[in-house]
Every structure is written in C-alpha cells, then in structure tokens.
Amino acid sequence: MANKLVITNGCLLTPMRQVEKGTVVIEDGLIKAVGAAGEVEIPPAGPEVTVIDAGGRYVAPGFIEGHVHGGGGGDVMDGQVASILTCGRRHAQGGVTAFLPTTLTAPQADIYKALEACEEAMETEYDGASVLGAHLEGPYFAASQAGAQNPAYLRHPEADDYLPLLERFPIIKKVTAAPELPGAMELGRELRRRRIVAAIGHTAGTYQDVVKAVENGYTHATHMFSAMSTIRREKAYRLAGVIEAVLELDELTTEIIADGHHLPPSLINLTLKAKSRERVCLTTDAMAAAGLGPGRYSLFGLDVIVEDDIPSEFEVRTRTGQPVAKLADRTAFASSVATMDQVVRTMVELVGLPLIEAVKMATMVPAAIHGWAAERGQLSPGLVGDVVILDQEVKVHYTIVRGRVVYKR
Ligand SMILES: [Zn+2]
Incomplete structure (x- = not known):
C-alpha cells in the first residue's frame, strides 16, 4: 500500500x-x-493517508544546506555517525531537509574518519535531514585567510593527497580550495572531471587567479566576503581581489551566511545587485553549537566563544536570541550558530526581501548550484517529498523529509 501525506x-x-x-x-x-484546492485530487481517507492542515501557513520545499559543520552539539569532525545525525536533526528543526556535512582543515586521518561517518549517515534511516554527501572545506587554503580553520593543518593540493581521498569517498560532492595555491588548477580539473562542485574559498588570490579558476572547473565561491581577498594597491595601481572577481564574474555562483552578524544588509544587497539572485544561495556555515546558546565551545582544536554581543558600529541590531560564534580572542567569526529558518528570516527582516525570494535562495538556488535540481528544490510532481511549513515569522511548524514528518513544533 502506498504511503501518502496530504498537506x-x-x-x-x-x-x-x-x-x-x-x-x-x-x-x-x-x-x-501540487496545486490550488480544486485542482488537486485528494486521496480518500485511509490508514495509509496522513493529512496535515497547514492552517493557511506557508508550505515551501525543504531548505537545502550545502555548508554545515554541526548543530545541536553534533560536530561533523567528531568522526561519529551519531554526531552527524544530531546535526541533521537539529537543522531539520530549522527547516533543512537535505544537507552536506562539511569537514574542516585537519590532519588527513581525521578527515577520513569524518567522511566515513558521513558515508554511514547517508545509509541510516532517521528522523532528520537527508545527508546528501560531504563538502570538503579545506585543507587547501591560504594561510593569510585561514579564518577559523586551524592553520596548523593547511596544505597545498597535491594529487597524492587528494586523489586517494576522492577515489575512496565518492560521497564528496563539493570541495572548497584557494585557487592561487600551487596545484589548485589541477585539482579544479579533477573535480570537474568527477562532477564535484569546485568552490573557491579561504583565498588571498587576485582577480586573475579567479579567472583562471573558472577556466579550470571552479563554479562556486564559498561564503561571500568571508576569508576572501579584496582590492590591493601596488604602486599607483589597484588590483582587484577575489571579492571583486566573484561579484564581477557571472560564471560564479556564491553563498551568503545571512545569520545577521557575518554580513550587514548593505553587503548582502551589494551581492544581490552584482549577481542575479538566482546565483546566490543562503547558508548557515553552522558549527556544533548551533541551537545551543551562549558559552565556550571548540572548533577542531580552536577555542570558540558564542555570545550575543554586536558592536554599535554594525549597521543593524539583530534581534536578541541570535548569538554569534567567534574565535576566543574575538578576531574572527568561527562559523555560525544559526539555523536556516534564522537565515531566511534575516533576509526578510533585515534585508527586506519578499519571503518567496528568500525561500528561493534556500531551496531552488542551492539545488541548482549543487546539481540537484532534478530531485529537489521545488514543490513539483516527481521531486522528492521534502517540505517545510512556516508561519509569517518564518518559524518552522513542520519539517517533512521524503513524505515523513521529522519535526513538528
Ligand atoms: Zn569557511
């Protein structure tokens, strides 16, 4: 008997x-x-049919998160399946129905352990967001743009290092690397050949480095404005950096951490003006402390403080209850502690986007960027039954993964 869910x-x-x-x-x-009440045939009631009355609330495709390090206390770098599932459950409460657990710059053995756990999580039936693979964020980064990536483990992309990794883990769906490093173009071509999303990030490169990166397979830029070079002056000449390159090159897609802290509305709007909205997706880039509240935590060996403090110079005062994660010395943000509902809310409340446009940036756009548009990202017959039910304030009431309720407010 077919299992049916009707909203x-x-x-x-x-x-x-x-x-x-x-x-x-x-x-x-x-x-x-999918359709207006009169257009859709509702299956007759029966034991195999579940009906949810949305009560006039918004019904949208589930949010797709391509960059998340943890949540609810679960850390992807733990190397434990349970941690990834904890993360997937916590982010499902924020409306995420599918995600890419994301590794950090670390010794190779730890990256292997984390990827093994992702592999197992993909095979596990559980009450959270679907694990669609893994995103390798690092270790091929510029030391000057390490951000909250542990500088002790940075290295250059060498075939001996990444080929066995890619071979062993076909679950890798995205790799972020700095294009100016020796070996980065070979890496880009290898990723392109394997149909893995090649993203530039944590980079001190120049405009020309980014142009070359696009020629060599890179299609995406990780967390716009964060850990990226900008205009530099040499003698009288101004040289564009990665920020300008990403804004200027239509060929690249990008993502914004719209937690209300990483970027003020002006920079989010600048990104949306420079690139079409269809080329910019939302992300949390969240760490394990997402959803846990203020305190002291660790991000793969780096001390992190989660607090509620916003400097008065910042353009906006976010609502209370939206803390932020920083390195302990407060020199840089350390990932975020946001969930996707919060990120979508930021786009509506702080940036002034209509909800439907913000939802697009959390659903259709990331689906297209990651090559998943044939499976998810819209409410459309034939696509995966991933749905989120939201109210006016972007609070999540239901999260439905493959036709099964995994979270109910
Ligand atoms: Zn990063």
Whole structure:
C-alpha cells in the first residue's frame, strides 16, 4: 500500500509562484501533485493517508544546506555517525531537509574518519535531514585567510593527497580550495572531471587567479566576503581581489551566511545587485553549537566563544536570541550558530526581501548550484517529498523529509 501525506490549506511557495489555499500530495516519498484546492485530487481517507492542515501557513520545499559543520552539539569532525545525525536533526528543526556535512582543515586521518561517518549517515534511516554527501572545506587554503580553520593543518593540493581521498569517498560532492595555491588548477580539473562542485574559498588570490579558476572547473565561491581577498594597491595601481572577481564574474555562483552578524544588509544587497539572485544561495556555515546558546565551545582544536554581543558600529541590531560564534580572542567569526529558518528570516527582516525570494535562495538556488535540481528544490510532481511549513515569522511548524514528518513544533 502506498504511503501518502496530504498537506491542505497551505499558502504554497513553489517557490516560482504563490498558490493560496493549496494542496500538496506526497506518495511514497515523492511529490505526486501540487496545486490550488480544486485542482488537486485528494486521496480518500485511509490508514495509509496522513493529512496535515497547514492552517493557511506557508508550505515551501525543504531548505537545502550545502555548508554545515554541526548543530545541536553534533560536530561533523567528531568522526561519529551519531554526531552527524544530531546535526541533521537539529537543522531539520530549522527547516533543512537535505544537507552536506562539511569537514574542516585537519590532519588527513581525521578527515577520513569524518567522511566515513558521513558515508554511514547517508545509509541510516532517521528522523532528520537527508545527508546528501560531504563538502570538503579545506585543507587547501591560504594561510593569510585561514579564518577559523586551524592553520596548523593547511596544505597545498597535491594529487597524492587528494586523489586517494576522492577515489575512496565518492560521497564528496563539493570541495572548497584557494585557487592561487600551487596545484589548485589541477585539482579544479579533477573535480570537474568527477562532477564535484569546485568552490573557491579561504583565498588571498587576485582577480586573475579567479579567472583562471573558472577556466579550470571552479563554479562556486564559498561564503561571500568571508576569508576572501579584496582590492590591493601596488604602486599607483589597484588590483582587484577575489571579492571583486566573484561579484564581477557571472560564471560564479556564491553563498551568503545571512545569520545577521557575518554580513550587514548593505553587503548582502551589494551581492544581490552584482549577481542575479538566482546565483546566490543562503547558508548557515553552522558549527556544533548551533541551537545551543551562549558559552565556550571548540572548533577542531580552536577555542570558540558564542555570545550575543554586536558592536554599535554594525549597521543593524539583530534581534536578541541570535548569538554569534567567534574565535576566543574575538578576531574572527568561527562559523555560525544559526539555523536556516534564522537565515531566511534575516533576509526578510533585515534585508527586506519578499519571503518567496528568500525561500528561493534556500531551496531552488542551492539545488541548482549543487546539481540537484532534478530531485529537489521545488514543490513539483516527481521531486522528492521534502517540505517545510512556516508561519509569517518564518518559524518552522513542520519539517517533512521524503513524505515523513521529522519535526513538528
Ligand atoms: Zn569557511
């Protein structure tokens, strides 16, 4: 007997359009029908049919998160399956239905352990967001742009280092590297050949480095404005850096950490003006402390403090209850402690985007960037039955993964 989930009385954000009093039918984990009440045939009640009355709330595709290091106390670098599942459960509460656990710069043995855990998590049935693979963030980074990546373990991309890794772990779906490092172009071509998203990040490169990176397979830029070089002056000449290159080159997509701390609205708006909105996705880049509140934590050997402090010079005062993670000496942000609902809310409340546009940046756009548009990112028949039900304030009421409720407020 087919398992059916029916969502009625929702304001659907497909997110290409808004449909009032809409219905979504999910059958055996896939979306079967989407439309206004009269247009969709509702299956007759029966033991195999679950009906959720959305009560006029928004019904959107589940959020897709391509860059997350942890959540709810679960740290991807633990090398434990349980930690990844804890992370997936916590982020599901923020509306995430699919994610890429993301590694950090670390000794190779720890990266292997983390990836083994991801592999196992992908095979595990559980009540959280689907694990779609892994994102390797580092260790091929510029020392001057390490940010909260442990500088002790940075290295150059060498085939002897990354080929066995890529061979052993086909679950790697995205790799972030600094394009100016020796070997980075070979790495880009290898990733392109394997259809892995090649992203530039933690980079001190120049405009020309980024142009070359695009020629050699790089398509995405990790966390816009964070750990990226900018204009530098040599004698009388101004040289554009990575920030300017990402804004200027339409070929690159990017992501913004819209936790209300990393970037003020002006820089988010600048990114959206320079690049079409369809080329910019939202991310949390969250660490294990996401959803835990203020305190002291560790990010792979680096001390991190999570607190609520915002300098008065910052453009906006975010609402209380949105803490921020910093290195203990407060010189840099250390990942974030946000969840995706908070990030979408920031786009609406601080940046002034219509909700449907913010939802697009958390669903359709990341699906396209990661090559998953054929499976997810829209409310459309045939796609995976991943759905989130939200209220006006972007609070998550239900998270549904493959037609199964994994979180209910
Ligand atoms: Zn980073």
